[in-house]
Amino acid sequence: MKCRMLPFGLGAWLALAAPGAAADPVDARPNIILVLADDLGAPDVGCYGSKEHRTPNLDRMAAEGLRLETFYATPLCTPTRVAVMTGRYGFRSGYLGMQDPAFKPAPGSAQWHIGNHFTHADLLKSRGYATALAGKWQLPGTHPTLIHDCGFDEYRMWAYKENLPGGVEHTGAWEGAPGKSRTSRYWHPSLVENGKYLSTKPDDYGPEMLHEFVVDFIRRHKDGPCFVYYTSLLTHAPREPTPDPERPGKRQPGNLKTNIEYLDHLMGKLVRAIEEMRLGRKTVVLFVGDNGTGGKGKGTVTELGVRVPFIAWGPGIVKPAKGAERALGDLTDILPTLAELAGAELPRDTAFDGKSLLGLLRGETTSHREWIYSFLDDGRILRDARWLLEIPRGGRPERFSDCGERRDGTGYVDVTGSGSAEVKAARERFAKILAAMPEPRPRR
Numbered sequence: 001m002k003c004r005m006l007p008f009g010l011g012a013w014l015a016l017a018a019p020g021a022a023a024d025p026v027d028a029r030p031n032i033i034l035v036l037a038d039d040l041g042a043p044d045v046g047c048y049g050s051k052e053h054r055t056p057n058l059d060r061m062a063a064e065g066l067r068l069e070t071f072y073a074t075p076l077c078t079p080t081r082v083a084v085m086t087g088r089y090g091f092r093s094g095y096l097g098m099q100d101p102a103f104k105p106a107p108g109s110a111q112w113h114i115g116n117h118f119t120h121a122d123l124l125k126s127r128g129y130a131t132a133l134a135g136k137w138q139l140p141g142t143h144p145t146l147i148h149d150c151g152f153d154e155y156r157m158w159a160y161k162e163n164l165p166g167g168v169e170h171t172g173a174w175e176g177a178p179g180k181s182r183t184s185r186y187w188h189p190s191l192v193e194n195g196k197y198l199s200t201k202p203d204d205y206g207p208e209m210l211h212e213f214v215v216d217f218i219r220r221h222k223d224g225p226c227f228v229y230y231t232s233l234l235t236h237a238p239r240e241p242t243p244d245p246e247r248p249g250k251r252q253p254g255n256l257k258t259n260i261e262y263l264d265h266l267m268g269k270l271v272r273a274i275e276e277m278r279l280g281r282k283t284v285v286l287f288v289g290d291n292g293t294g295g296k297g298k299g300t301v302t303e304l305g306v307r308v309p310f311i312a313w314g315p316g317i318v319k320p321a322k323g324a325e326r327a328l329g330d331l332t333d334i335l336p337t338l339a340e341l342a343g344a345e346l347p348r349d350t351a352f353d354g355k356s357l358l359g360l361l362r363g364e365t366t367s368h369r370e371w372i373y374s375f376l377d378d379g380r381i382l383r384d385a386r387w388l389l390e391i392p393r394g395g396r397p398e399r400f401s402d403c404g405e406r407r408d409g410t411g412y413v414d415v416t417g418s419g420s421a422e423v424k425a426a427r428e429r430f431a432k433i434l435a436a437m438p439e440p441r442p443r444r
Helices: 010-016 056-064 077-086 120-125 206-220 254-274 331-342 356-360 421-435
Strands: 032-036 065-070 070-072 130-135 154-158 191-193 195-198 224-232 282-289 311-312 329-330 372-376 378-385 386-390 399-402
Touching: 032 077, 032 206, 032 311, 032 331, 056 254, 056 282, 056 311, 065 356, 070 224, 070 372, 077 120, 120 130, 120 224, 120 372, 130 206, 191 206, 191 282, 191 421, 195 282, 206 224, 206 254, 282 329, 282 331, 329 331, 329 372, 331 356, 386 421, 399 421
Parallel strands: 032 224, 032 282, 070 329, 130 154, 130 224
Antiparallel strands: 065 311, 154 191, 191 195, 282 311, 372 378, 378 386, 386 399
8 A cells, every 4th residue: 555645844845946936835846857877887987987988968967966976776677676766675675686586575466566665756746746757667567557556647668578568569679589588678679658569660769769758758747847767778788889979870889888978968968958948947867877887796796786876967956065975875865855855755654764865965964874785685785984894695705895085996995804993893883783674585
């Protein structure tokens, strides 16, 4: 049973309003675009230190808004998507993992159906938002109502064979041998919009078609408020050629570099569209990765597997104070952030694990949480500003690191075997934090 939202106090509404705005709480609700990039770790973005990839649009969004140096997702897609939608760690939602069924809810159970969980779209819809999903879904439930069950008014999704409407055969391309693998997400893609299969052509590029849907939805709801959960297809394999932004009709080679840079290109187009509609001061864009980059950390219970970019842009609202980028955050913080942006309280009869980031975004504080957490199956990761604990899956030896002032994975010192008083105190503090959570165990 999903919970109804409780209204925020009038003062909270008015605090969100732009200077000179009428004291009507409806006017204070910003449009919100939540972008979830697929398989993109923080080290592969320019503003996080990448020298290989050019990401001028994400870099601009970070420079004009807020970039958190240390923000955690989970190491794989499904538990991340559940956590970002529900604001809850896997030990609460049942989604501790992805590939091992023992660490997911039993198929057909109430917990298994994501539509039975309270989601970020439920939250925003309850406050009068028009809501839309665009992109990758990859969550279980019952079709054809699954996405609507999760609080979305409209959607355009990349559709696996099992997501196609009854009686429909995909007529486009495939990833792998025809009929033996997944429907294409990139060229000649398989897309379903509001329950109807879209016929596509060989030169149709899935990420562009999703971008067009997002911009059209924002334009149709520009009087607001609207919420778009934009779950990007890029940069997940297969890393196919992308359109060439400099040469219309031409394609760039398919590799990680071109896929990341085309994702950046689309983010630039999104921001420009928002600005052209004169919605920049009443819109917040949150950009985050779903796990570490494929082949470069994804799937590992390590910081490389969970540290993802978090960038917030919105000239009318996002005005962080110097030093805010050092704050720690994780996926469970997104739902309470959306609640505060929308002027709503979370249900009081449900336990949530995050904390609103809005104070950071507005420049009211430079601190956020004392620690952040991630997980996969029975593996766990816990870190604070200095210390990092990585507990691999399957009972393999853990690693405890002194990160010092570093946040980029370099220069960490392995102190797992140290008996110093300082290390011992840190480990005891971490043990108390973990003891307050159920130990992840396989479902029997």
